[in-house]
Amino acid sequence: MENKETFIKKLRSSGLRPTRQRIEICRALYDRKKTFHFTINDLAKILKSKSNEKISLATIYNTVCAFKNINYLKEISINSNKSYFDTNVSNHHHFFNESTDELIDLKNDDVGNIKLKKKIPGKKIKSVEILVKIKDNN
């Protein structure tokens, strides 16, 4: 359980002013025990119900994008019309449950070492991510 001061320091150290809105968003994202997977819409709903402030959609977009840029959030690759984000910014992978549109973390250690035998000259690798799509058994 992190507190307000921690969030303020984190924001400052990343060059973001600790505004009321950003602190509320930090609370919604990081004041929880498990890592959190969400869409902008999910986050907006949570903020509306749990917070007294009303935070505009534009601010939520701006803040999530800013958090992504300073590596507070990770964007996850799924072919969906919406963007998914993850509070777990470490290298790891995901299950995506197509029946419920939910994401589940798959730790690096839960996957054997990935050997890439092909290289692309003149390019550097930014990330290697596995997406395992799953569905309910019928």
Place this chain on the structure above:
Amino acid sequence: MENKETFIKKLRSSGLRPTRQRIEICRALYDRKKTFHFTINDLAKILKSKSNEKISLATIYNTVCAFKNINYLKEISINSNKSYFDTNVSNHHHFFNESTDELIDLKNDDVGNIKLKKKIPGKKIKSVEILVKIKDNN
């Protein structure tokens, strides 16, 4: 180089009527030597320039979606605002060049065996895909 009759047979055998538009789209997609990665917009441009028919955007969307459903096309997971498709429908993986938004195939054999040590009870695995994001060296 596949010809019109081949496309007509393929379409019929999948329960799709071989219309002028669908045959033109087949040509654009499959009458080429390498596998083809594209967005709807890419395909629309190609059809506009290479084909005499004018094919409406709605038809392109419908057809690409139909082709995906009958496994003529594969949709690829990238966090992009657009959907990417691949004429290579076999199990394989991708590089995504963030500098140019281009996809490059990564054959199954180019990746060591992927061992998933975590399982999700009550779910079956539909696909396991790796996305390697790359960037130009500075």
Place this chain on the structure above:
DNA sequence: AACCTACTTTATAATGATTCTAAAGTAGTG
């Protein structure tokens, strides 16, 4: 060859996520 019917195509409108705008508000510094 005219006819029927279900499947297709099409232009256009509608939707939904995301981004832009420009005006009002606020944090941090002096």
Place this chain on the structure above:
DNA sequence: CACTACTTTAGAATCATTATAAAGTAGGTT
């Protein structure tokens, strides 16, 4: 307290995609 740059905001704009409903067509039937 004043100033300035950074933020927030409501609402408009944009872009990909999907829905609508009217006109067109394939393929079988007489």
